[in-house]
Amino acid sequence: MHSHTLMYAKTLDEKDRLSSYREEFYLPADKIYMDGNSLGLLSKRAEKTLMQLLDSWRTLGIDGWTEGAHPWFYMAEQLGERMASLVGGGKTEVIATGSTTSNLHQLAVTFYRPSGKRTKILADELNFPSDIYALKSQIRLHGLDSESELIRVTSDDGLTLCEERIIEAMTEEVALIVLPAVLYRSGQVLDMEMLAKAANEKGIPIGFDLCHSIGSIPHELHDWGADFAFWCTYKHLNGGPGSVGGLYVHEQHFGKEAGLAGWFGSDKSKQFDMDHTMTAAADAGAYQIGTPHILSAAPLIGSLEMFEEIGIEKIRLKSLELTKFMMGCIEEELQDFSFGIGNPKDASRGGHILLQHEEAARICQALKAEGAVPDFRAPDGIRLAPVALYNSFEDVWQTVQILKRIMADETYKQFKNERGVVA
Structure with a gap:
């Protein structure tokens, strides 16, 4: 099976032993939340x-x-x-x-x-x-x-x-x-x-x-x-x-x-x-x-x-799998759009991906408008954090597809290339 398809993402989700924890959280309606490295989501237990x-x-x-x-x-x-x-x-x-x-x-x-x-x-x-x-x-x-x-x-x-x-x-x-x-x-x-x-x-x-x-x-x-x-x-x-x-x-x-x-x-x-x-x-x-x-x-x-x-070791294992899958999707789907991956590609990476692009600020705004929540870091960084407790492999695949569409259709050009007050 090809390793960066929606079908493969769904297969990974079916095998994911932590998938039930997604139900513990209040996920924003009609959005894919990829900003848990800035602010994690509210869980029902925390509430x-x-x-x-x-x-x-x-x-x-x-x-x-x-x-x-x-x-x-x-x-x-x-x-x-x-x-x-x-x-x-x-x-x-x-x-x-x-x-x-x-x-x-x-x-x-x-x-x-x-x-x-x-x-x-x-x-x-x-x-x-x-x-x-x-x-x-x-x-x-x-x-x-x-x-x-x-x-x-x-x-x-x-x-x-x-x-x-x-x-x-x-x-x-x-x-x-x-x-x-x-x-x-x-x-x-x-x-x-x-x-x-x-x-x-x-x-x-x-x-x-x-x-x-x-x-x-x-x-x-x-x-x-x-x-x-x-x-x-x-x-x-x-x-x-x-x-x-x-x-x-x-x-x-x-x-x-x-x-x-x-x-x-x-x-x-x-x-x-x-x-x-x-x-x-x-x-x-x-x-x-x-x-x-x-x-x-x-x-x-x-x-x-x-x-x-769960134990932090299992959380870390899923986190590495999510970010590995995301990097693979990025390399396959976004190769025509001048993105760089700024995070380490080996196991010395933490829980988020750093995508680099000179139009990063406006790309982040376009992502939010299309329902994927990223995080901008000056001058050219798009941080994406697929969190083990509540993000799925399908979330990752969908996020990269949204990015591809934004770049192919150039919808990001509707936004100014500058950060908001809170980035």
């Missing part, structure tokens, strides 16, 4: 637990902190325990708290202690801007120059990074390393084990941004020796817009004073003593700052059930 938490506020008032099916006072720790397997951390090494950037600030101010020769932060030129903004501001807080003290490892192709080059940059001047696990544009998965081992050998603390990797690929952060990590939960974890983030701290650092202290970082048995001398939690909970965002964490209670039922 249910959100409503349960809302009801606990309605019926219990302040007693919701300690009563009900999901007492609010312990939610951050319980969700952290449940996310631990997704990052390869111990149950006490993970906490649900804050946002991506607030967690990065907390971890950077805790682990970045410039002294003597060691004053620089090592990052990369392809990282998401928010991480770079945060790291620059941390350098400035120490009275240092953010341009000269932030090292950004360069890329030869503007898409991928070379791990050996990153390791070469781990010099005696580096005080902290912060890198993405999966690059947000190209989807390249960095060899975190190699990088963590090198950093450990050189005595430099290293942390990873897991925003595009958690829920998409397996991790073994504890065994790899990563010092810390941070992430959002609204992409592959389907926690909803602005859902609470998460962080991991290796147990070897338990007892290390958090750079930014706050009441909810207390030992829970001591928190309400109201003592002005803080007794910090003995685990990752110590790195919380503010009161847990209960209603923004509630959808995760339901969403994480599916990851626990």
